[in-house]
Amino acid sequence: MGAAGAVEASTDGPAGERRQLINVAYRLLGSLAESEDAVQEAYARWYALPRSRQDEIASPGAWLTTVTGRICLDVLGSARARRERYVGAWLPDPLPDRAEWDHGQGTDLADQMVLDESVTMAFLVVLESMTPAERVAFVLHDVFRYPFAEIADVLGRTPAACKQLAASARRRVRVARASVTAAGQADVVRHVKEAWESKDIAALVGLLAPTAVMTADGGGMVGTALRPVEGGARIAQYMVAIAARAPGLELLERSVNGVPGLVAQRAGVVLTVASFDVTDGRVTRIWAVRNPEKLRPWLRAGLGPVPG
Structure with missing residues (x-):
């Protein structure tokens, strides 16, 4: 894994972090609508900060990722109850190739999404089997290469505990490795x-x-x-x-x-x-x-x- 971690850091300030945040959120939630909502909420919290507080934050991108991760963690926690009421099986949203997106539905998202092995349906379905904390720790570390010290801020746990969560998640993922070209x-x-x-x-x-x-x-x-x-x-x-x-x-x-x-x-x-x-x-x-x-x-x- 880790290909999604290649999403380039933006030089356009907080607004330029949207692509990275959307990619993180989709892999955490498996839902385009929920991912957009989570990222929108993270930006709303950023712009609600006093300018003096914004200036104190050395890395707006890291701050936005932390907040987006916490929002996704909350969504994952409530999603389990919602999916118990879902009629039939729940599957992640399928993603078209960029050129195939409907021009009236999510053209901007088409430009944002990075399609790699971490968004295959097989991989996303395995992520669904994880606890919310495992999923966050694994996606942020193994896919996006965030250090456990930063993931600890998202999960409210020690870096060592986050490392254990990622290791547990990794064992689940091994059975979903790509088997053919x-x-x-x-x-x-x-x-x-x-x-x-x-x-x-x-x-x-x-x-x-x-x-x-x-x-x-x-x-x-x-x-x-x-x-x-x-x-x-x-x-x-x-x-x-x-x-x-x-x-x-x-x-x-x-x-x-x-x-x-x-x-x-x-x-x-x-x-x-x-x-x-x-x-x-x-x-x-x-x-x-x-x-x-x-x-x-x-x-x-x-x-x-x-x-x-």
Whole structure:
């Protein structure tokens, strides 16, 4: 990890820290709307400070990161209760490639987001399994390279305790390491697309690991499986049944959170964004986001060429 830590420090003062803060917040929260709210709140607190207090702060960027981290920590704490009331499975917001964002929805965010291995759906789902404190310690240290002394200010714990939290989180992440190259995953995803379009159950079963799991997020707003579908054969049958019930459905190969995925649209409207985890040439996990609120940046995903 650590690629996101390459987000360059700004020379434009506090306002120029937005890109870094948005990237931190999204990795902590997995929600674009909540990330924007957290960063907005951090800036509101900065500008509410007296000018004399602002002048005393040697690094506004570090101050804003600390405050954003604390806000995200609070959000993570309350999110668990909210997600218990969520209809079906909750998945992080899927991110389009920068060129694919809808021009009316988050164009500024498209320019801010850094797509690397720390925003893949597989990685974000593992982050969801952590405690809020583990997630903050791990993301700030392992992804963004903040020292534990600064993370201690965010969590209100000792640097040694923060180091232990990050180590615990790191053990969880080891099982979610990238297992194939982007090119290798693209080949598998393309074959899945072709088999799905042709409603070829046997081909799909061959592309799916016997222990594969598909998780869908409809948020109670659209019809979808409320519980994970387990087993390659069951997933293949489910996918073909969906295709049979949705005439005119078009599948597009698109970058999803920086890796090859699929977008399903009908009449130009994006209905589903699917992410994949591939191991040894077979799909082990599928994450299908159908909640329309999470698909707003994808409204124009059917336009333009397939990313090469």
